[in-house]
Amino acid sequence: MNTQPTTVKRALLSVSDKTGLVEFAEILVSLGIEIISTGGTARLLESKGIAVLPVEHYTHIPEMMDGRVKTMHPAITGGILGLRDRHATDAESHQIPWIDLVVCNLYPFAKTIEKVGTTLDEAVEQIDIGGPTMLRSAAKNFGWVTVLVDIADYSIVADSLVSGKGIPFTLRKKLATKAFAHTGAYDALIHRYLNEEHFPLELPLSFDLHEAGNSENLLRYGENPHQKAAVYKGRTAKDKADPFSLLDCKVLQGKQLSFNNLGDTYGAIDTLREFTEPACVVVKHASPCGVSLAKEPLEALKKAFMADSLSAFGGIVSLNRPCDEAMASYLAPIFFEVLTAPSFTDAAMAILKKKKNLRVLETGKLPLQTNHIVGRFIGNDLLLQEKDYAPISASDLKVVTDRAPSKKEVENMLFAWKVVKHVKSNAIVTAADMTTCGIGGGQVSRVDATKIAIMKSDTTKPMVLASDAFFPFRDNIDALESSGVTAIIQPGGSIRDQEVIVACNELNIAMVFTGTRSFLHG
Structure with a gap:
C-alpha cells in the first residue's frame, strides 16, 4: 500500500449534483490537470470555457444504449484501479493512462422515488451503474487514487493540490471510506425500494448522520453526560417508511438535544399519534406519566399534567394542537425539558423564549400510526418487527x-x-x-x-x-x-x-x- 502523498495529472469528473463543480474544475485546469468528463458534466464545463476531454474520445467508444454504457471500459477502470508500482507494464502495453482523481456522485435515485407517480421503469433508469463502479474502483485503490463524493470535500482536496505537497494518505483513506459509505447507502435504498418482503434474508440499511449541533458534539450527550452520542436519520423508500420522523421537526429554541431527550420525545409523540381529538401526553423516563383527551387543548394539557404532576417534573410535554398564549402561560412556571406542538403562536413563543434552556420543537400536523417496521439494536445485532398496530x-x-x-x-x-x-x-x-x-x-x-x-x-x-x-x-x-x-x-x-x-x-x-x-x- 502506497502511503506517500500523491499528485494528480488526470481527473475524471462525472456528477449528478453539479454544485461547486465549475469552481473546482477551474482550479484543476489552473494546475495543468487534464479533465475527462461525461455527458451533462462535460457539457456544463465546456459551456464555462473549461477544457474537457469527453469520455467517448478518451475510450474511442461512443456512449450507447441511452447512456447506460459509457464509462464501463478498461481505459477507465484500468486507469483507476491499476497499482502504479505493479501494473505499469500492463497499462503501457494496453495504452491505459493513469486516472489519479475521480469526482462522482450518483444518479438521483432517492429524489426520483420520492416523486408522486414515479413508475418502476422511471426509478430503475435512475439506478447508476458506471458511477458506483468508478467510485468503488477509486476507493479500493486509495493508495494511489483520490475519490470525491462529497461537495464539502472539494475545497480540502483543492487546498492540498494548490499547496504543491500532494494529497496525503490519511485524506485519501478518509475520502475512500466516504465513497464506500456513499455507494453502500445507495444500494441499500435501491434494495429497500425493490424489496417486497418485510424480513428479507439480507437487510442492507442506510443512515445519514443528523447533525444536531456541530460535528464535534452531535448530541449534547448520551444516556449519561460522560457518554458521547449521535443520531442518524434512516433512509428508506417513501411508501415503506413511517411518515413521521422526529428529525424532521423544526427546533425553535433551547439547549442542544441529548440522547434521552430524543428517545423520550419520540415516545411522547408516538403515544400522541394514537389520537385525533385534542390531546396531551407527558412523558418521563421513556414512559407516559399523564395522558388526556379533552374538547379544548388547554384543558387536555392541564389534565395530563395534573394526572401525575410529581412525575411530570422535568419531563416531556407533547401536544397535537397548536400551542397558544394561554397554554404557554400555563407551562411557564413549570420545569420540563422539551415541548412539542404542531405549531406555536407568536404570543406563545414570546413567553417560552424566557425559558432559554427549554427545547421547543415544531412537529407540523402529526400523522396517525401506520403499520411500518420498527427495530431495536441488541449490541451489534438488530431486532425488527411490525409496529404494534x-x-x-x-x-x-x-x-x-x-x-x-x-x-x-x-x-x-x-x-x-x-x-x-x-x-x-x-x-x-x-x-x-x-x-x-x-x-x-x-x-x-x-x-x-x-x-x-x-x-x-x-x-x-x-x-x-x-x-x-x-x-x-x-x-x-x-x-x-x-x-x-x-x-x-x-x-x-x-x-x-x-x-x-x-x-x-x-x-x-x-x-x-x-x-x-x-x-x-x-
Whole structure:
C-alpha cells in the first residue's frame, strides 16, 4: 500500500449534483490537470470555457444504449484501479493512462422515488451503474487514487493540490471510506425500494448522520453526560417508511438535544399519534406519566399534567394542537425539558423564549400510526418487527363478566388501552374522564404494576383499568378492592382466566378481553 502523498495529472469528473463543480474544475485546469468528463458534466464545463476531454474520445467508444454504457471500459477502470508500482507494464502495453482523481456522485435515485407517480421503469433508469463502479474502483485503490463524493470535500482536496505537497494518505483513506459509505447507502435504498418482503434474508440499511449541533458534539450527550452520542436519520423508500420522523421537526429554541431527550420525545409523540381529538401526553423516563383527551387543548394539557404532576417534573410535554398564549402561560412556571406542538403562536413563543434552556420543537400536523417496521439494536445485532398496530374498537371487545361495561366505561377503556400500549411492560393504566389516573410500568411483577397504578390514582372516584397482557393470577384483581376500579380491559388468554373472571364478579367489576397482547419491552 502506497502511503506517500500523491499528485494528480488526470481527473475524471462525472456528477449528478453539479454544485461547486465549475469552481473546482477551474482550479484543476489552473494546475495543468487534464479533465475527462461525461455527458451533462462535460457539457456544463465546456459551456464555462473549461477544457474537457469527453469520455467517448478518451475510450474511442461512443456512449450507447441511452447512456447506460459509457464509462464501463478498461481505459477507465484500468486507469483507476491499476497499482502504479505493479501494473505499469500492463497499462503501457494496453495504452491505459493513469486516472489519479475521480469526482462522482450518483444518479438521483432517492429524489426520483420520492416523486408522486414515479413508475418502476422511471426509478430503475435512475439506478447508476458506471458511477458506483468508478467510485468503488477509486476507493479500493486509495493508495494511489483520490475519490470525491462529497461537495464539502472539494475545497480540502483543492487546498492540498494548490499547496504543491500532494494529497496525503490519511485524506485519501478518509475520502475512500466516504465513497464506500456513499455507494453502500445507495444500494441499500435501491434494495429497500425493490424489496417486497418485510424480513428479507439480507437487510442492507442506510443512515445519514443528523447533525444536531456541530460535528464535534452531535448530541449534547448520551444516556449519561460522560457518554458521547449521535443520531442518524434512516433512509428508506417513501411508501415503506413511517411518515413521521422526529428529525424532521423544526427546533425553535433551547439547549442542544441529548440522547434521552430524543428517545423520550419520540415516545411522547408516538403515544400522541394514537389520537385525533385534542390531546396531551407527558412523558418521563421513556414512559407516559399523564395522558388526556379533552374538547379544548388547554384543558387536555392541564389534565395530563395534573394526572401525575410529581412525575411530570422535568419531563416531556407533547401536544397535537397548536400551542397558544394561554397554554404557554400555563407551562411557564413549570420545569420540563422539551415541548412539542404542531405549531406555536407568536404570543406563545414570546413567553417560552424566557425559558432559554427549554427545547421547543415544531412537529407540523402529526400523522396517525401506520403499520411500518420498527427495530431495536441488541449490541451489534438488530431486532425488527411490525409496529404494534392493531386498532381495537368497541366491537372487538368480548365481555366475560356478569356485568357488562357501560358506554362511558367502554370509551375510557379504549382510551386507556391506547395509552397502555406505550407503557413499558408489565404495564397497568387506570383512567377516568379520558385522562390517566395512575400508570404502573416496567415492573417484573404485574401485581406490583397494578399496585403502583392504584397508588398513583384517586381511589375515591370510579375509573377503568387497562393491562397490556393477561392477569396470571386473581391476586391482581384482589388488589383492586376499594380501589374505585369498575371495569377492566385486558387481552385474556391465561389458563387462569376463569379465576380472574370470578374475582371480578365478586367485586362487581366489568371486564372485557381484547384478544390482543400489547407488550412494550424496548
